[in-house]
Amino acid sequence: MMVESASETIRTTPSNQNGVSSLSSQSDGGGGREGGSNGDTNGEISPVDLLHLQQQQALQAARQFLLQQASGLNSPGSNEVKQSPVQVPVSMAMMSPQMITPQQMQQILSPPQLQALLQQQQALMLQQQLGSKQLAFQQQLIQMQQLQQQHILNLQRQGLVPLQPTATMQSLQQAMCPSDLQQLWKEVSGVQSSEDALKQAEGLDLSTNSSNSTSAFAKAASAHIPLHSLVNGQSHTPKRDSHEEHAGSHPLYGHGECKWPGCEALCEDMGQFIKHLNNEHALDDRSTAQCRVQMQVVQQLEIQLAKESERLQAMMAHLHMRPSEPKPFNQPRDSEAYPEGLPHPPTSAATPITPLRQGPSVISSSSLHSHSHSHTHGVGPIRRRNSDKYCTPIASELAQNCEFYKNADVRPPFTYASLIRHAILESPDRQLTLNEIYNWFTRKFAYFRRNTATWKNAVRHNLSLHKCFVRVENVKGAVWTVDEVEYQKRRPPKMTGSPTLVKNMISGLGFGSLNASYQAALAESSLSLLNSPSLLTPPSAASLNMLHVGHDDVSSTVEQVNSNGSCSPTLSPQQYSHPVHVKEEPTEVEEDSRPVSLLAGVTHSLPLPSDERDLEEDLPTEELWSTALPPCVSFPTHGSEV
DNA sequence: CGAGCGGTAAACAAGG
DNA sequence: CCCTTGTTTACCGCTC
Numbered sequence: 001m002m003v004e005s006a007s008e009t010i011r012t013t014p015s016n017q018n019g020v021s022s023l024s025s026q027s028d029g030g031g032g033r034e035g036g037s038n039g040d041t042n043g044e045i046s047p048v049d050l051l052h053l054q055q056q057q058a059l060q061a062a063r064q065f066l067l068q069q070a071s072g073l074n075s076p077g078s079n080e081v082k083q084s085p086v087q088v089p090v091s092m093a094m095m096s097p098q099m100i101t102p103q104q105m106q107q108i109l110s111p112p113q114l115q116a117l118l119q120q121q122q123a124l125m126l127q128q129q130l131g132s133k134q135l136a137f138q139q140q141l142i143q144m145q146q147l148q149q150q151h152i153l154n155l156q157r158q159g160l161v162p163l164q165p166t167a168t169m170q171s172l173q174q175a176m177c178p179s180d181l182q183q184l185w186k187e188v189s190g191v192q193s194s195e196d197a198l199k200q201a202e203g204l205d206l207s208t209n210s211s212n213s214t215s216a217f218a219k220a221a222s223a224h225i226p227l228h229s230l231v232n233g234q235s236h237t238p239k240r241d242s243h244e245e246h247a248g249s250h251p252l253y254g255h256g257e258c259k260w261p262g263c264e265a266l267c268e269d270m271g272q273f274i275k276h277l278n279n280e281h282a283l284d285d286r287s288t289a290q291c292r293v294q295m296q297v298v299q300q301l302e303i304q305l306a307k308e309s310e311r312l313q314a315m316m317a318h319l320h321m322r323p324s325e326p327k328p329f330n331q332p333r334d335s336e337a338y339p340e341g342l343p344h345p346p347t348s349a350a351t352p353i354t355p356l357r358q359g360p361s362v363i364s365s366s367s368l369h370s371h372s373h374s375h376t377h378g379v380g381p382i383r384r385r386n387s388d389k390y391c392t393p394i395a396s397e398l399a400q401n402c403e404f405y406k407n408a409d410v411r412p413p414f415t416y417a418s419l420i421r422h423a424i425l426e427s428p429d430r431q432l433t434l435n436e437i438y439n440w441f442t443r444k445f446a447y448f449r450r451n452t453a454t455w456k457n458a459v460r461h462n463l464s465l466h467k468c469f470v471r472v473e474n475v476k477g478a479v480w481t482v483d484e485v486e487y488q489k490r491r492p493p494k495m496t497g498s499p500t501l502v503k504n505m506i507s508g509l510g511f512g513s514l515n516a517s518y519q520a521a522l523a524e525s526s527l528s529l530l531n532s533p534s535l536l537t538p539p540s541a542a543s544l545n546m547l548h549v550g551h552d553d554v555s556s557t558v559e560q561v562n563s564n565g566s567c568s569p570t571l572s573p574q575q576y577s578h579p580v581h582v583k584e585e586p587t588e589v590e591e592d593s594r595p596v597s598l599l600a601g602v603t604h605s606l607p608l609p610s611d612e613r614d615l616e617e618d619l620p621t622e623e624l625w626s627t628a629l630p631p632c633v634s635f636p637t638h639g640s641e642v
Numbered sequence: 643c644g645a646g647c648g649g650t651a652a653a654c655a656a657g658g
Numbered sequence: 659c660c661c662t663t664g665t666t667t668a669c670c671g672c673t674c
Contacts (some may be wrong), residue, residue: 415648434663458649464665471664478663 252277257428266428395422398444407447412445416455416462417487420469424482431472431479434460 009513252258254275260281267273281287397414398405405412412419423440424432432440438456441448448455463469466488472479 198657417648454650457651460662460664461650463663463665 150205250274252281327564339569398422402444405447406443407446409446409450411447416458417466417468420459420462420480421487422481424480431481433479434463435475437463437480 092464250270250273252260252266253270254546256266256268257263257282258267258273258276260277263280265276265280267276398412404410414422419441420437423437425442426440427436437459438452441455441459442452463471463480466486468483468489469485470481472481
């Protein structure tokens with residue numbers, strides 16, 4: 001009835017102001033993270049340096065090209081231009097070339113244009129060997145570099161480019177020859193162009209997306225250095241993120257958080273962190289186990305990187321033959337297509353967009369509601385009782401498809417209550433303010449970057465409605481905590497043995513489970529474009545092991561935390577949140593500043609064997625088992641556990 | 643068919 | 659006065 005129309009209006013109204021305002025602080029920050037990627041200077045000229053040089057040349061060239069275009073020097077007949085015409089806005093052309101700053105360029109040019117410029121000019125550059133000019137333009141290079149990063153941030157902000165992938169991309173760039181690099185840029189620009197077009201066609205409020213992710217993106221970008229070192233498998237830690245450096249010069253400390261896998265404990269300063277490190281991560285079985293896992297992670301990533309690089313080269317080689325053929329890796333953007341595929345964008349050169357039902361439970365569920373729903377609210381209700389409550393371990397689900405949800409405008413197949421709970425439990429203190437919950441939603445799900453009025457209302461509604469959410473007064477206001485007991489209580493035992501459920505679960509978990517997690521882990525470190533068949537290649541025993549563990553991962557982070565202080569699910573709510581531990585810092589910043597990097601992602605999936613044990617004991621929530629269960633296994637009823 | 647659940651909408655109040 | 663936060667009620671659709 002009126003509901004529909006109402007929702008429609010809501011959907012179209014730019015109601016995202018809240019999110020924007022709350023997160024607006026990040027804005028410009030993305031700018032000059034230059035230090036990271038190229039800052040490390042050694043006397044020697046390594047291949048990496050050379051590649052950087054190439055990059056810079058391309059950037060410089062892009063700038064030159066831009067200037068040329070601005071001054072009307074660009075000849076439309078140029079091959080490169082023909083390939084991907086770049087229209088420079090009038091405003092641009094009217095500007096004096098000398099006055100154009102990278103920032104201005106960024107503002108003037110759309111990301112696709114920028115990318116196109118980069119690629120075109122890079123091609124020109126390389127061909128004409130204009131490298132000799134580079135010294136004269138060193139300053140410009142730096143600017144362009146910043147521009148590039150800003151641009152990437154922009155893209156990420158729009159959800160067009162996954163966070164981690166960016167980091168990986170840089171690694172890849174550094175590992176590839178110039179021509180490859182050039183090609184890569186082409187690939188990216190192509191995708192972005194199309195995706196951009198789609199977005200714009202959709203009339204989506206890009207600003208909305210940008211609102212919350214921006215700072216996160218910035219951080220992610222800044223976090224690419226550690227990642228890079230990680231991917232390279234070198235122990236040498238290149239110049240770390242400047243932030244981290246300043247914050248305290250410990251690799252495991254940054255943004256006020258302990259970066260020990262799965263920890264994320266808040267530490268106000270270095271001293272506190274050191275203390276925490278010594279206390280919580282002393283040399284014990286657990287820590288060593290975590291180290292081992294981390295090593296596996298690194299190993300696996302290295303292997304995967306090699307594979308992906310190889311594949312990428314093959315792809316590029318292939319595409320080079322047929323430049324007209326659009327890059328297949330970009331997934332359909334619309335929310336309809338996504339649910340069909342895997343949470344990890346399944347489309348690839350080899351796998352057309354066939355509705356794979358194998359995927360993680362998400363698929364079945366999300367496609368389920370998106371289709372079964374009669375609501376016309378731009379987005380079907382989350383409605384997904386079965387999977388949510390009994391089947392889909394939200395934690396593992398999120399762990400697996402974190403990247404997917406982050407970038408795809410797909411409604412997560414979880415109830416609000418589940419999501420809220422997860423958000424809260426995932427927080428360091430197991431307590432969040434309403435606004436923090438909002439931020440979590442927007443940060444984790446592209447979907448929740450719009451229709452803010454609707455879902456925020458739903459969040460509040462759920463918080464108030466469900467007993468499992470406990471409001472705790474704080475010095476600085478109120479925070480919400482989870483009463484796990486209540487939460488478990490509200491899961492009726494009715495589900496036991498429901499045929500439907502089992503069916504769902506089986507189909508949901510299917511064989512996709514392991515691979516899904518594997519992909520998820522990789523997704524953390526791979527470009528979305530890397531989501532191709534090879535990702536599905538059976539992981540090594542080690543990786544399997546790791547990933548298997550990784551499954552519990554998010555839950556583990558949660559559970560693990562729980563196990564820290566109090567371990568039993570039967571504990572009182574209070575134990576999940578020491579009531580009066582208030583966060584001091586601006587939460588948005590802190591939250592967003594969390595480097596959502598591969599490292600972080602993988603980190604989550606670090607629960608070691610020991611942790612696994614703990615987890616099982618600690619929180620026999622649904623999260624656990626889907627993850628631990630092999631595909632197609634009968635499911636113990638969740639209710640029976642509690 | 644009804645109960646229960648989840649999602650959505652909306653009214654309202656309190657506080658900043 | 660507006661916005662945020664929080665509570666509450668009502669309704670709808672879905673599943674069981």
